[in-house]
Amino acid sequence: MTISAAKGSGALSTADALVVLLFKDEGVPRDYRELDQATGGLIGKALSLKDFNGAHASCHMVYTNGAIRSSRILLLGLGARKDFDQQALFRAVAALVSRFRKAGIRSIDIPLRALPRLKPRPLGALVSGAIEQGLYAFEKYQPKTPEAAKEDKAGLEQVVLLSPSGVDAKALAAGIGEARALYAGVNLTKDLGNTPPADMVPADLAAAAQQMGKRNPKVKVTVLGVPELKKEKMGGILGVGQGSSHPPALIVMEYRNAAQSRKPLVFVGKGITFDSGGISLKPAQDMDQMKFDMCGAAAVIGAMEAIARLQLKVNVIGLAPTAENLPSSSAYRPGDVLTASNGKTIEVLNTDAEGRLILCDALHYATRYKPKAIVDLATLTGACVVALGSPCAGLMGNDDRWVKAVQRAGESSGDRAWPLPLWDDYSKMMESHVANLKNVAGREAGAITAAAFLKHFVGEETWAHLDIAGTAWETTGKAWIPKGATGYGVRLLVDLARTEG
Ligand code: BES
Ligand code: ZN
Ligand code: ZN
Numbered sequence: 001m002t003i004s005a006a007k008g009s010g011a012l013s014t015a016d017a018l019v020v021l022l023f024k025d026e027g028v029p030r031d032y033r034e035l036d037q038a039t040g041g042l043i044g045k046a047l048s049l050k051d052f053n054g055a056h057a058s059c060h061m062v063y064t065n066g067a068i069r070s071s072r073i074l075l076l077g078l079g080a081r082k083d084f085d086q087q088a089l090f091r092a093v094a095a096l097v098s099r100f101r102k103a104g105i106r107s108i109d110i111p112l113r114a115l116p117r118l119k120p121r122p123l124g125a126l127v128s129g130a131i132e133q134g135l136y137a138f139e140k141y142q143p144k145t146p147e148a149a150k151e152d153k154a155g156l157e158q159v160v161l162l163s164p165s166g167v168d169a170k171a172l173a174a175g176i177g178e179a180r181a182l183y184a185g186v187n188l189t190k191d192l193g194n195t196p197p198a199d200m201v202p203a204d205l206a207a208a209a210q211q212m213g214k215r216n217p218k219v220k221v222t223v224l225g226v227p228e229l230k231k232e233k234m235g236g237i238l239g240v241g242q243g244s245s246h247p248p249a250l251i252v253m254e255y256r257n258a259a260q261s262r263k264p265l266v267f268v269g270k271g272i273t274f275d276s277g278g279i280s281l282k283p284a285q286d287m288d289q290m291k292f293d294m295c296g297a298a299a300v301i302g303a304m305e306a307i308a309r310l311q312l313k314v315n316v317i318g319l320a321p322t323a324e325n326l327p328s329s330s331a332y333r334p335g336d337v338l339t340a341s342n343g344k345t346i347e348v349l350n351t352d353a354e355g356r357l358i359l360c361d362a363l364h365y366a367t368r369y370k371p372k373a374i375v376d377l378a379t380l381t382g383a384c385v386v387a388l389g390s391p392c393a394g395l396m397g398n399d400d401r402w403v404k405a406v407q408r409a410g411e412s413s414g415d416r417a418w419p420l421p422l423w424d425d426y427s428k429m430m431e432s433h434v435a436n437l438k439n440v441a442g443r444e445a446g447a448i449t450a451a452a453f454l455k456h457f458v459g460e461e462t463w464a465h466l467d468i469a470g471t472a473w474e475t476t477g478k479a480w481i482p483k484g485a486t487g488y489g490v491r492l493l494v495d496l497a498r499t500e501g
Contacts, residue, residue: 001135001157003128003180005172008162010070010111011038015160017072019096019110021089022047023081024054031113031164039067046075054078056088057095057479070109074100084116090130090414095479097134097156104153111162112172120168124161124175125182129491130480131159132183138194138484178310182494185306186487188212192298193473193485197274197291201246202322205271205294209251209301209320216308218257224250232341234361239338240354241323243278243331248323250362251297253304255316258501263372264315265501267304267493268362270355270378271297271322278325278351279333292485293355295472296377297322299489306494314501317369321358325351337435340364342457345435353439355380356450360457373402373462375496376454377489383446384467392416393471393488396451397464405500406464406492413491417466426452466492 010018011034020032020043028036028044036043042062046052052060056079061072076096079088093110100108112123135156144152161176163169192200192208206223213221226247229238234250241248251271256264272293276282282290297320304318332338336348338357342364346357355378366374377393384394393410395417397403403419410417426445430453432438437456441449451465468488477483 001159003131003159003161003176005124005161005163005169005176007169008111009034009164010109010162011035011068013109013162014069015107015109016070016105017074017108018070019074019076019108021076021078021113022054023078023084024056026054026081029113032111035111039064039073042067042073043075052077057092059096059099072105081116086118086126087414089115090126091480093127093130094134094481097131098480098482100156101135101137102153102155105156106154107158108156109160109162111164112167113164114167120163120171121175124172125179127161128176128179129183132179132187133481136187136190137482138191141196181309182306182491184309185302185494186490188305189295189298189302189487189490190485192301193292193295200273200291200294201324202241202249202271202273203246205273205297205320205322206249206251209253212301212305213253216305218255219304219308220254222252224252232361232365233339234341235339236346236357236361237321237323239332239336239348240325240357243328244324244326246324248321248358250365251320251322253301253318255304255308257311258313258315262315264317264369265497266317266319266366266369266371266374267300268319268359268366268374268376269296269298269300270294270359270380271320272355272358273322273324275325275352275354276327278331278354279327280351281327282352289473289475292473293379294322295379295485296468296489298485299377299468299487299493302487302490303493303497306490307497310494312497312501314497316497316501317366317371319362319366321362323358325354340457344437344456347432347435347438349438350440353450356453357439359454363454363457363463367459367461371461373464373500374458375406375464375466375493377466377468379469379472380467381447381450381469385470387420387447388418388470390470390474392418394447394467395419395464396422396448398422398455398458399462399464402462403464406466406496409495409499410492413495415471415488415492417492420448422448422451422455427455430456
């Protein structure tokens with residue numbers, strides 16, 4: 001599938017369909033007058049007959065019957081102008097593309113119009129990002145018989161974003177190129193997350209990172225296996241991983257494309273390839289969803305892919321501790337005391353609070369890079385899902401400025417995050433009578449106490465934590481995003497690398 005930019009109103013297009021963008025309860029905008037006139041007023045007619053009112057993400061098909069060379073015009077609703085923002089446009093376009101993904105329409109042209117607060121470059125990036133998202137599907141495990149495949153209608157192969165006079169087609173094209181690189185990362189993250197856990201054990205995740213490194217030679221990928229983890233005294237990663245026959249690892253990805261003196265950003269992602277809870281076994285209901293417990297790691301791998309493709313002039317280190325949390329005769333137990341690589345001892349009270357135990361070693365490892373700042377992403381707590389649901393991730397940290405920078409990157413990229421407090425009161429709640437720390441406190445403030453635990457391992461470094469338990473995968477499926485991994489975090493991290501790297 002290719003996306004490109006050109007000039008034009010659509011009146012001369014030969015695409016299978018034209019998509020026009022309309023606000024709710026408004027007439028034909030100036031940018032579409034030429035096209036509307038060329039069709040003999042078909043767009044205006046649909047509006048005046050009230051067959052279409054522009055409600056958000058609604059769609060109405062008009063056949064042009066030879067009036068212009070394109071046979072169809074798809075009217076796409078942007079919703080009310082007063083509610084319009086980047087997200088409204090992104091979701092409307094993604095919903096339309098996903099609906100017509102296999103409708104036999106091979107090519108569409110989208111005549112763009114001037115939209116509030118959107119310059120051509122971000123407009124190109126946003127619309128092509130939405131197209132990428134609308135087209136994404138994970139079908140590797142749905143093999144089709146040759147007969148069934150034959151009956152499949154053709155999918156979308158070509159999209160052209162048309163710029164009206166006054167909109168710079170070159171800037172649009174630059175935005176399209178950016179989105180292509182970005183969504184190579186987002187789609188990789190989705191694929192890794194969606195893969196069944198038997199095919200995504202720690203070694204598979206490490207292999208995926210290594211392949212990413214092969215595709216992008218600027219990214220140096222190293223995998224610390226069990227002997228190296230022992231040498232580093234990473235008792236957290238080793239402890240969580242010891243119950244599985246698939247050994248744990250720490251994946252290290254180094255991208256250096258700026259002066260050596262420039263301090264790197266370090267991204268850390270939780271990579272539990274399956275979280276059964278371990279000896280503190282989870283209930284059966286929805287346990288399958290715990291294949292997504294490596295989505296933080298997948299987001300870091302995807303972000304490294306995108307950053308390398310974009311050739312950003314930054315230094316970025318990606319770290320992904322990975323293990324499988326299973327109960328077995330070799331599994332770690334409640335009551336065990338683990339010693340993390342920074343020497344702190346941890347009393348395990350619940351083997352299901354394993355994410356923080358692999359992250360603590362990775363966060364301590366991050367400090368050796370003397371980073372400008374650290375950000376970790378983890379499907380860490382059900383409590384965060386209770387607090388914030390799926391519209392945003394939970395955001396905490398030890399530096400207000402950095403937390404705000406992460407929040408901004410989330411807002412402008414579409415991967416939203418919202419802050420929760422992280423006062424010392426919460427850190428105190430993690431102190432243990434048996435060891436330096438315990439891995440769980442009570443039920444209260446579960447998302448925050450988890451972050452408070454992590455805070456003990458970043459030393460004096462600037463750090464923020466994203467709890468992505470509610471955002472990493474979609475459980476219901478929406479018009480603009482199907483069930484499964486969302487790729488959350490890749491866009492945020494890339495934005496952060498751009499603005500803060
Ligand atoms: N991976 C889970 C968190 C999770 C749960 C993410 C549900 C998404 C949906 C994590 O390892 C976990 O089990 N956390 C426990 C912590 C508790 C034992 C303190 C939780 O949230 O219940
Ligand atoms: Zn768990
Ligand atoms: Zn987990």
